[in-house]
Amino acid sequence: PRLISMELATAYIHLDDHGRARRLLESFIEKHPEEIRAYQLLCEIYWENGQYRAADDLLAACPDAMKNEKAILLLTGETRYQEKDMDAAEAAFLRYIDIHGEDEIVTRALAKTRESRGDLDSAKELYAQIINQCSACGALVDPFLKRRYAELSFESGDLSAKLLDIYLGLVQEDPDNRALYFHRIARIYENQGESKEAHRYDAFARQSA
Numbered sequence: 001p002r003l004i005s006m007e008l009a010t011a012y013i014h015l016d017d018h019g020r021a022r023r024l025l026e027s028f029i030e031k032h033p034e035e036i037r038a039y040q041l042l043c044e045i046y047w048e049n050g051q052y053r054a055a056d057d058l059l060a061a062c063p064d065a066m067k068n069e070k071a072i073l074l075l076t077g078e079t080r081y082q083e084k085d086m087d088a089a090e091a092a093f094l095r096y097i098d099i100h101g102e103d104e105i106v107t108r109a110l111a112k113t114r115e116s117r118g119d120l121d122s123a124k125e126l127y128a129q130i131i132n133q134c135s136a137c138g139a140l141v142d143p144f145l146k147r148r149y150a151e152l153s154f155e156s157g158d159l160s161a162k163l164l165d166i167y168l169g170l171v172q173e174d175p176d177n178r179a180l181y182f183h184r185i186a187r188i189y190e191n192q193g194e195s196k197e198a199h200r201y202d203a204f205a206r207q208s209a
Contacts, residue, residue, distance in 0.1 A: 002032060009041055018045050033063055036071045043075050047082045055079045068099050070106075077109055086117035104130055108145070115148070124152040143174040154184055159191040179208035 005028045012021035025042040032038065039058065046055040059076050066072050077092030093110045100106075111126035127149035134141045150166045167181045167188070174181070182205035190198035 002028075002035070006035075006037060006041075009038075013041065013045065018049060021045055029058070033061075034066065036066075036069070039075060040071065043079060047079070052079055052083045055082075068095075070096060070100055073099070074105065074109065077113070081109070081113055081116070084116075086113050089113045090117075104133070111148070115152070120152050120156065124149060124156070127152070143170060146170055147174060147177065150184070154187075159188045161192075164188045179205050182208055 005024060009021045009024045009028070012018070012024065022042065022045050025038050025045070029035065029038050029042065039062065042058060043055045046052065046058070055075075056079060059072060059079065062072055073092055073096040077089045077096070080086075080089035080092055090110065090113050093106050093113060096106045097110075107126055107130055111123045111130075114120075114126065115123035127145050130145055131141050131149060134145075146166055147170060150163060150170065153163050164185060167185050171178045171181045171185075182201045186198045186201035186205060189195075189201060
């Protein structure tokens with residue numbers, strides 16, 4: 001029955017019937033307050049509908065033994081992030097790190113929080129940290145992380161050959177955004193005095209737009 005309730009709630013969410021999903025999950029959590037997945041699904045519904053106080057109340061009411069679990073701390077931080085309270089979001093993510101140590105999930109969350117609050121140098125360092133860890137262990141790097149690192153680097157005035165290589169790689173790895181990448185590549189070539197290459201990539205950017 002527990003699995004059936006969760007599957008049914010998930011189906012309602014996919015059908016955009018948030019009202020039924022919410023009622024089912026709220027009832028489910030009253031009977032099974034230790035079920036982490038139910039908190040995750042219900043928080044997503046609350047965020048989608050701007051019901052941040054409801055998400056706060058839900059997380060505050062979870063059993064004391066769960067309050068410092070990874071998932072609850074992440075949900076708390078994400079709720080604050082969705083509310084645009086970046087100080088509180090960062091505090092939740094730092095508490096996660098204090099208790100459980102760093103991992104990619106919380107580092108990504110902290111990076112996007114610092115980026116949103118305008119602490120761009122710190123955000124860029126955190127994205128670079130994840131990229132370097134993935135590269136060191138041979139794992140594929142999420143193109144989103146590369147894009148955020150590259151964009152923050154470009155915005156800070158970095159027009160280096162290293163950044164050029166990253167954008168050239170992203171053209172293949174993230175083709176949906178290749179017009180942007182071609183434009184960035186053109187600007188880097190232009191800065192290097194390679195006007196022929198700059199014109200070529202500007203043409204690619206126009207063709208891809």
